[in-house]
Amino acid sequence: MEAYLILEDGTIFQGEALEAGYFCHGEVVFNTSMTGYQEILTDPSYCGQIVVLTYPLIGNYGINEEDREAPRPQVLGLVVREACLEPSNWRAQETLASYLKRYRIPVIQGVDTRALTRHLRTRGTMRGILTSGQVDWEEVKRLVRQTPPLSGDKLVPAVTNSQPYVLGEGSPRIAVYNLGVKQSILEWFIKQGCSVTVFPAHSTAEDILAIQPDGVLLSNGPGDPKDVPYGVETVKGLLGKVPILGICLGHQILALALGGDTFKLHFGHRGGNHPVKDLTTGRVYITSQNHGYAVAAGSLPSEEVYVSHINLNDDTVEGLRHRYLPVFSVQYHPEAGPGPRDSEYIFREFLELISNKGCRKG
Numbered sequence: 001m002e003a004y005l006i007l008e009d010g011t012i013f014q015g016e017a018l019e020a021g022y023f024c025h026g027e028v029v030f031n032t033s034m035t036g037y038q039e040i041l042t043d044p045s046y047c048g049q050i051v052v053l054t055y056p057l058i059g060n061y062g063i064n065e066e067d068r069e070a071p072r073p074q075v076l077g078l079v080v081r082e083a084c085l086e087p088s089n090w091r092a093q094e095t096l097a098s099y100l101k102r103y104r105i106p107v108i109q110g111v112d113t114r115a116l117t118r119h120l121r122t123r124g125t126m127r128g129i130l131t132s133g134q135v136d137w138e139e140v141k142r143l144v145r146q147t148p149p150l151s152g153d154k155l156v157p158a159v160t161n162s163q164p165y166v167l168g169e170g171s172p173r174i175a176v177y178n179l180g181v182k183q184s185i186l187e188w189f190i191k192q193g194c195s196v197t198v199f200p201a202h203s204t205a206e207d208i209l210a211i212q213p214d215g216v217l218l219s220n221g222p223g224d225p226k227d228v229p230y231g232v233e234t235v236k237g238l239l240g241k242v243p244i245l246g247i248c249l250g251h252q253i254l255a256l257a258l259g260g261d262t263f264k265l266h267f268g269h270r271g272g273n274h275p276v277k278d279l280t281t282g283r284v285y286i287t288s289q290n291h292g293y294a295v296a297a298g299s300l301p302s303e304e305v306y307v308s309h310i311n312l313n314d315d316t317v318e319g320l321r322h323r324y325l326p327v328f329s330v331q332y333h334p335e336a337g338p339g340p341r342d343s344e345y346i347f348r349e350f351l352e353l354i355s356n357k358g359c360r361k362g
């Protein structure tokens with residue numbers, strides 16, 4: 001059946017629906033990763049978004065139980081050039097089509113996703129509608145303009161947990177402030193033998209400090225960091241009391257708590273090969289990224305915080321470090337789910353920081 005992606009600037013991309021009768025509207029973003037569609041579909045940071053994948057064949061190694069970042073898909077809809085319906089991989093348990101159908105997530109294929117991506121790069125991220133069958137064009141154009149902008153206000157509560165829970169039994173004891181954490185972040189710490197306590201986003205600093213954690217990880221998550229003012233308050237209460245590592249949304253919220261500012265990028269960074277320079281060592285790492293907002297470099301109080309990493313494509317902030325407190329953060333994804341493992345050293349530095357409670361001066 002014919003299907004359409006209608007963007008808020010009136011541009012229409014035609015394709016074919018994998019399943020008829022589904023409809024969704026949200027922010028349309030593109031990801032340039034060549035593999036890792038399952039991790040992308042299940043990453044809670046994509047909540048509220050319709051994801052366009054530039055790699056032309058998606059679904060060829062199927063879906064399995066182990067590679068997911070959350071128990072269910074998180075994207076609103078998926079746009080691909082070609083969906084492979086006959087996967088060939090020893091780990092495949094089902095097809096991409098049957099998996100997304102089970103959760104009623106619309107998929108449209110047959111779209112020139114590279115042309116669509118170039119359009120989004122030129123015009124910027126925008127809202128859109130995925131629909132199929134008979135379309136009332138005037139109604140759809142009205143609806144796309146009425147689609148609310150991406151709002152973390154509703155998104156973070158939708159992806160966090162309701163009660164704290166503990167994973168693993170060892171040490172150190174890591175508290176995860178859960179704004180929409182990816183499974184592979186939790187798994188990295190569990191594999192290192194840590195005990196991990198996952199706290200809901202409505203937790204206060206007192207709630208988290210009550211378990212006497214050795215370190216606090218501020219997780220990734222969906223939406224605009226400015227829509228999570230309670231998160232900023234929680235982080236303010238943690239500063240100076242415990243070592244902190246922020247990742248992605250956690251990094252942005254840390255920047256706000258330190259007195260900095262964030263802004264929306266023109267089209268975001270989503271892919272598996274973003275070059276990031278560690279300004280302390282001069283080394284360049286290839287990183288996995290998924291973010292639409294960034295920290296404004298000049299907004300940070302320079303007597304306390306410095307920019308530790310930058311993106312070499314557009315010079316935006318990719319990492320922060322506090323000059324005196326054991327606190328640092330990165331905008332990209334060291335857990336590499338999906339993507340290169342170059343940045344695992346960020347997690348190891350966090351564990352070292354916890355063990356000596358020191359800080360690297362810049």
Ligand SMILES: NC(=O)CC[C@H](N)C(=O)O
Binds near residue numbers: 219250291
């Ligand atoms: N992966 C993330 O945590 C994304 C952070 C934030 N939602 C952004 O888009 O910038």
